[in-house]
Amino acid sequence: xxxxxxxxxxxxxIDDLDKENLTYFAHCARHGFHLQKCDDCGLLRYxxxxxxxxxxxxxxxxxxxxxxxxxxxYEEVHHAIQPAFKAHTPYMVLLVDLDTQKGQPSEFEAxxxxxxxxxxxxxxxxxxxxRQVGIGTRVRLVFSDVSEGLSLPQWAxxxxxxQPDKPWRYPQE
Amino acid sequence: xxxxxxxDVSTPKFLRDKYAIVGIGETTYTRGSDKTTRALGxxxxxxxxxxxxxxxxxxxxxxxxxxxxxxxATFMAGDIGARLNFYMDCVGGxxxxxxxxxxxxxxxxAGLCNCVALFRAMxxxxxxxxxxxxxxxxTPVGGDMLHSRAYxxxxxxxxxxxxxxxxxxxxxxxxxxxAMVKVVHSEHASNNPKAYYKKRYTVDxxxxxxxxxxxxxxxxxxxxxxxxxxxxITRADRAKDMRHTPALIRGIAGRCSxxxxxxxxxxxxxxxxxxxYAKDILWPNAGVGxxxxxxxxxxxxxxxxxxxxxxxxxxxxxxxxxxYVSSGITRLGGRRPNNTSGGHLCEGxxxxxxxxxxxxxxxxxxxxxxxxxxxxxxRQHTYDYREGGCRQVKDIEVTANLGWxxxxxxxxxxxxxG
Ligand SMILES: [Zn+2]
Numbered sequence: 315x316x317x318x319x320x321x322x323x324x325x326x327x328i329d330d331l332d333k334e335n336l337t338y339f340a341h342c343a344r345h346g347f348h349l350q351k352c353d354d355c356g357l358l359r360y361x362x363x364x365x366x367x368x369x370x371x372x373x374x375x376x377x378x379x380x381x382x383x384x385x386x387x388y389e390e391v392h393h394a395i396q397p398a399f400k401a402h403t404p405y406m407v408l409l410v411d412l413d414t415q416k417g418q419p420s421e422f423e424a425x426x427x428x429x430x431x432x433x434x435x436x437x438x439x440x441x442x443x444x445r446q447v448g449i450g451t452r453v454r455l456v457f458s459d460v461s462e463g464l465s466l467p468q469w470a471x472x473x474x475x476x477q478p479d480k481p482w483r484y485p486q487e
Numbered sequence: 488x489x490x491x492x493x494x495d496v497s498t499p500k501f502l503r504d505k506y507a508i509v510g511i512g513e514t515t516y517t518r519g520s521d522k523t524t525r526a527l528g529x530x531x532x533x534x535x536x537x538x539x540x541x542x543x544x545x546x547x548x549x550x551x552x553x554x555x556x557x558x559x560a561t562f563m564a565g566d567i568g569a570r571l572n573f574y575m576d577c578v579g580g581x582x583x584x585x586x587x588x589x590x591x592x593x594x595x596x597a598g599l600c601n602c603v604a605l606f607r608a609m610x611x612x613x614x615x616x617x618x619x620x621x622x623x624x625x626t627p628v629g630g631d632m633l634h635s636r637a638y639x640x641x642x643x644x645x646x647x648x649x650x651x652x653x654x655x656x657x658x659x660x661x662x663x664x665x666a667m668v669k670v671v672h673s674e675h676a677s678n679n680p681k682a683y684y685k686k687r688y689t690v691d692x693x694x695x696x697x698x699x700x701x702x703x704x705x706x707x708x709x710x711x712x713x714x715x716x717x718x719x720i721t722r723a724d725r726a727k728d729m730r731h732t733p734a735l736i737r738g739i740a741g742r743c744s745x746x747x748x749x750x751x752x753x754x755x756x757x758x759x760x761x762x763x764y765a766k767d768i769l770w771p772n773a774g775v776g777x778x779x780x781x782x783x784x785x786x787x788x789x790x791x792x793x794x795x796x797x798x799x800x801x802x803x804x805x806x807x808x809x810x811y812v813s814s815g816i817t818r819l820g821g822r823r824p825n826n827t828s829g830g831h832l833c834e835g836x837x838x839x840x841x842x843x844x845x846x847x848x849x850x851x852x853x854x855x856x857x858x859x860x861x862x863x864x865x866r867q868h869t870y871d872y873r874e875g876g877c878r879q880v881k882d883i884e885v886t887a888n889l890g891w892x893x894x895x896x897x898x899x900x901x902x903x904x905g
Contacts, residue, residue, distance in 0.1 A: 325627040326637055332630050339633070360753065361634040367747050387656070387757060389648035390701035391639055395619045399639040404701075407640045409649045409752055422755030430638050449656050466637055484652065484702050486662045486694060 319461030322398035326460060334362035337376055342465045345457050347381045349425070350374035358415050360425045368419050379425075381455025382472060383412040385481065386426055390444060402438045406431035408469045410453055432456060432468040447471065448481030503774060506592045507726045507733035507905055510539025510604075510719030511844040516683045516835030518612040520713035525558040527715035528608030529566040535604060535717035536567070540730030543567040546719065548600035549574040550591060552583035552838070556615035557608045572600040579742075581786055582761075582892035583607070584718075584839040585900040586741030591720045601721060607840050608715035617711045617836055618642060634750065643788060643893070644700045644708055650894040651702050651791040654758040657806065660794075662702065664809030666693035668790035669706050669832055671818050676829025678819070678856050678878035683712050684833045687874060693790075707790040709831035716840035718847075726905065733905035734847040737885070738773030740765035744896040751895035758806075761897035762799035762889060769800070769887075773901035777801045780901070781883040782849055783823060784842030786891035787830040796889040796897060797825070819872040819880065827854070827878050839890045843900070846886040850904040854879045 316330040317339060328335045334350070338361070341348040349358045352366040353373035365372045387409045394400045408431055411424035418424075431439040431447055436458040439447075447453075452475035457465040471477075512534030514520070514527050522530075528551075536543045546569040549560040553576070560574040573594050577583060584605070591603035611617040619642030628636040640646060654660050669688055676682035688706060696705040726733035743765035746754040770776050777800060785793040785800075794808035802823070803811040811817070817825035828834045828845035835841060848854045856878045858866040868879040883904070890898040 321637065324625075324637070326633060327627060327629045328633065329630060335630055335633065361631070361750055363749060367749075367753065387649035387653040387752075389645065389652060390698070391645060392698040392701065394639060395624045395642045395645065396636070396639055397625050402639075404698075405639055407638055407645065407649070409757075420755070423753065424755070426750075426752045426757075428634060428638055428640065428750075428752075449653070466633070482656050484655065484662075 317464050319464040321458070321460040321466070322402070324396065324398035326464065334364060338362045339464060341376070342457060342467055343463045345465065347379050347455055347467060348376045349379050351377040357419060358425055360427055379412065379414050381467070383410040383427070383453060385409070385447065385449050385451045385453060386411040386424065387449060388447065404441060404444055405438050406444050406447060408453065410469055427467065429467055429469040432458060432470050434470045436468050443471070448483035450478040451481040452477055500774065502592065502596065503737050504735040504903070505723055506595065506720055506736045507723040508718055508736065508843070508847050508902065509721055509726045509729045509731070509733050510535040510541065511847050512536070512538055512717040513841065513844060514715045516681060516712045516714045518683070518712055520610055520613060523558065524556070524608040524610060524715070525562050525566065527713070528558055528563045528606050531608065531715035531717040532563060532567050532604055532606055535719050538730065539719045541602070541719070543569055546602050546604045547572045548591065548594060548603035550577070550587045550603060550605045552577045552579040552587060552607060553609065554578060554580060563606065580838045580892055581788060582742050582890045582896050582898040584843050585739055585888055585890045585898035588718070588720055588736065588900060589739040589741040592736065592739070595722065603720045604717055605720065606715060606717040607838050609838070610713040611836050612711040612713050618708070631749070644703050647789065647792070647894055648700050648703060649752060650757055650760070650795070654791070654795065655702060657756070657758050658809070660809040662694055663690050664813045665707065665790045665794065666690045667813045668787060668793050669693050671812065672787060672826050672830045672832045675819055675824070675827045675878055676833030677874045678872065678876055679828050679834055680857060681855065682829045682834040683710050684829070703789060709788050709836050710833065712835040714835050714837055716837045716844060718840065718843060723905065731853070732851045734850045734902040735905045737775065737901040737903050738769055740768040740772065740899045742892070742896055742898050743768060745894070748895055758795070760795045760799050760894045762796045762899065765897050765899050766800045769899045769901065775885060775901060779885055780823060780887045782827060782846060782880050782886045783825045784830070784846050784886065784888040785825050786839055786842065786889060787826055787832045788891060790832065792891045793825060795894070796891060800887070800889055800899065819878055824880055827880060843888050846888060846902060849880050849883050850886060850902060852879060852883070
């Protein structure tokens, strides 16, 4: 069954043919983070696909993954393009290396999961929080609830983790 | 860098110099064209045919690319009186010009047609905004797009910025080095009467312009303009009957990509771009290396895109493009000028084709600057590159165009003076 929702005034939907995304977001709706684990090579992948990008096998099993990691890169959007985000600038898009499977299949890879920086309860982060985060910041997965059956995975500062003294930030502030 | 080994790759070497760009055409670079993309496209195509010295009816193959923001070859052909033996409208942006020239060579080599016109017609300011604002920004988000657009991660600048930011982190690339790309290209544009922005900018101008998407300031981003561009390609042995010195096509790499094109950030290092892979096709195909190149056309949708391509194609060491673009090498009068027309940052935005057109003019030794025209109808270039002056590169013989779709995909082409 298809999923639909309205997030910040923006229409989100998943078609009923799109089994991979339906499954992924069904787990997210229950605040669980599941990825496809290849039945042949054993590697996880993100985002959902119909085959293993590392060995091309079509066989995979949805597997729960711990949502903890470190910011690999980021951007700070000051001029929003989408109307939904105009009231929320500056907002941050984070590319986070999960601890799970970091350095596989080569030292340059990780499961790099996209999300906005949010508060602990999944609300887009206010400017003072945005200024605290950079490359190296430890974050944990939280969810923004969009509608019944649809939640988006997001990133919040991991208050239980040891943080770097000073995460790397763009030099011109 | 030494010349690459004479290894065989995808293009048989006998195709080197067998095909040439013989005609180039463009509309004015403007905002508010007051014309359909159909009218713009036929204007550029007519100009290209005239430039080549052929009749539009001599064109029997047509290629175009767009993102559903243009008019198909099926409309253009009739409007210029061409009956086609081959046409193909492709989806695509910045990696298309060089890749489609590769297709043009392929279909002519296969005997499907004899003379191919390639065009890109767009109202990138007044209809479908290239920066992503306007109607496109508010469309519903479905399926796979939930992993990007739902996070306000949608426009080109937004999609590329994690690559740029990581490059600064890994290599210590500084904002004032990145700004030098705009500074240099704006100097070039000031000597290009048809450039949309002819003003020269300083590093401070760039750094003081507002942040769009950190690390990108407004002046790190290209212009949005309305225009069409066209190129005519045919066999080099037919080029001798045409108006200008041909630009011979030495070698091409087309839409060469990193792994995981559905989300390329899954494959690292993320500061690496598609050119890292394309270089291993481009240089052996062309039989030259970076050191042999007299001028580059490294796609500048953003300041950073020129830099990342220049380093991954081997014009400098990985991570050192900040120094490279700050050293004077890329300036007119430098060892290897980049984007002598002002490129996308200043001349106009055409999804790559104006950078190829500029290099064709350079190889003819006849760029359209303000130098006086002599009795032979050719400009008498002064090689004085001060503001408003000459922009012809002296004694230029070989050029490289490095086209960019996004961090994962690039196309490239080497041309030489015929
Ligand atoms: Zn596998």
